[in-house]
Amino acid sequence: MSYNLWFGNFNGDVEPSNNLKRSFKSAKNNSPIPFNISELGMKVLGGDYYNLLRKTAIEVAEERVEKELKSDDKYVIALVKALEELEEAINTLKEKKEDLEVVRETEVIGEFIEGISSLEKLKSKVEKEIEAVMERIAPNLVEIASPKIGAKLIERFGSLENLAKAPASKIQIIGAERSLYKALARLRKGKEAKMPKHGIIFMHGFVRNLPKSKRGKMARFLAAKISIASKIDFFRGELEEGLYESLKNRYEELRRT
Amino acid sequence: MRNVKFFGSIPATRSKFGSHYGEKIFELEGELYREWTPWRSKLSAMLMKNYKVEFLGNEKILYLGAASGTTVSHLADIVDEGFIYAVEYSAKPFKKLLELAKNRQNIIPIFGDASKPWEYSGIVEKVDLLYQDISQRNQVEILKMNSDFFLKKKGRILxxxxxxxxxxTLESSEVFSKVLEELYKKFFILSTDTLEPYHKDHIFVYGVKD
Structure with missing residues (x-):
């Protein structure tokens, strides 16, 4: 058996690494190592073992963190766009398949079904990836808004930073711009107008599950909490206990009254 | 607990280092102590509830879910002759953790995913204590995997x-009994309780690898 250790390779003997950063990055093994690597390492590196380990760990982590901080929300945005395209493609294909079914029974239909199911698999993969990345970069947003809505908001605002700096009122209606401008135009002409109450955040269960008359209140509250969540995510990045609690309480309150 | 003193009702850890996250510093008999409030750290909440976790000071610890290093900083005070492997996968809090690791000598920061222990299997040695504070659905499974990879026989989990x-979707109590049921298969449980009133809807589980 050969093992990849941060200070070199082991298969009976240690072949010391000549580049600790590189061997640290590739110190992966499929199964647990049956001996204690620090004991072996001290034989190779002597009393300097922990010093070198710590130094290498810090250097590697520093590089990776910087890289990730730069590219994470771009990655989410690209994933959301890909997801939207996939959803649309799946819908279109399903429609076309039904059109075909009406006209003629043909083997082509079977191929359509296959194609659709493989796209659906891809779609669920993309969704899982969005969840995983969102969990890392915006845990509070995930908790308050769900990974999907959170990711869509980041996509719409262009970055987590922009979302964190946006006013809650904008978060509340983003995704409903068309009806907003329509309403504003009517108001300008002195006519009565219905302002949109929610855009993307309408997908949230707490908004959707309430009767129409209460959705506006819930949407406003939710948008305010999303605003706070995204600020914590952007500036601190750690989960804040109790944020979800107040959202749920408000929902229960609106549901009862 | 080693290197821990109470100042009034609040615990603090003896430290040669300054404040990490804005905590207060106390002085006693020429030595400095960092305030360790139960509201910020679940391990401190355990202390406040009178549960004992003993340390010799030279333990090797694998800490999953280190976040920005609040609890890690106090643990590093406690095991001042040991080492802590601190794993965290979220970049922003990790930056703060890095600052801490640079100041101290006994924290080894790993920017990695605790659900993939094989990815850091050639870095982390066999440890005496596996500490886990991650909020993930499969956190029991993650604990078990890491225990298989790194925890010594008779090593402890927290x-x-x-x-x-x-x-x-389940009631908290149901979730907790399910988690414990899973853990009983692999660990001998020394103590477990809620962390109320300091942390809502949380429990700790302290055990030994069978």
Whole structure:
């Protein structure tokens, strides 16, 4: 058996690494190592073992963190766009398949079904990836808004930073711009107008599950909490206990009254 | 607990280092102590509830879910002759953790995913204590995997569980009994309790690898 250790390779003997950063990055093994690597390492590196380990760990982590901080929300945005395209493609294909079914029974239909199911698999993969990345970069947003809505908001605002700096009122209606401008135009002409109450955040269960008359209140509250969540995510990045609690309480309150 | 003193009702750890996250510094007999409030750290909440976790000071610890290093900083005070492997996968809090690791000598920061222990299997040695504070659905499974990879025989686990993260559809008590049932298979449980009133809907589980 050969093992990849941060200070070199082991298969009976240690072949010391000549580049600790590189061997640290590739110190992966499929199964647990049956001996204690620090004991072996001290034989190779002597009393300097922990010093070198710590130094290498810090250097590697520093590089990776910087890289990730730069590219994470771009990655989410690209994933959301890909997801939207996939959803649309799946819908279109399903429609076309039904059109075909009406006209003629043909083997082509079977191929359509296959194609659709493989796209659906891809779609669920993309969704899982969005969840995983969102969990890392915006845990509070995930908790308050769900990974999907959170990711869509980041996509719409262009970055987590922009979302964190946006006013809650904008978060509340983003995704409903068309009806907003329509309403504003009517108001300008002195006519009565219905302002949109929610855009993307309408997908949230707490908004959707309430009767129409209460959705506006819930949407406003939710948008305010999303605003706070995204600020914590952007500036601190750690989960804040109790944020979800107040959202749920408000929902229960609106549901009862 | 080693290197811990109470100042009034609040615990603090003896430290050669300054404040990490804005905590107060106390002085006693020429030595400095960092305030360790139960509201910020679940391990401190355990102390406040009179549960004992003993340390010799030279333990090797694998800490999953280190976040920005609040609890890690106090643990590093406690095991001042040991080492802590601190794993965290979220970049922003990790930056703060890095600052801490640079100041101290006994923290080895690993920017990695605790659910993939094989990815850091050639870095982390066999440890005496596996500490886990991550809010993920499969956190029991993650604990077990890491225990298989790194925890010594008779090594201890200390796990913080948040009911809502494991299953948001069940009652907290149901979630907790499910988690414990899973853990009994592999660990001998020394103590477990809620962390109320300091952390809502959380329990800790302290055990030994069978």
């Amino acid at each position: 796990m913080m569980v948040k009911a809502k993260s494991v299953d948001s």
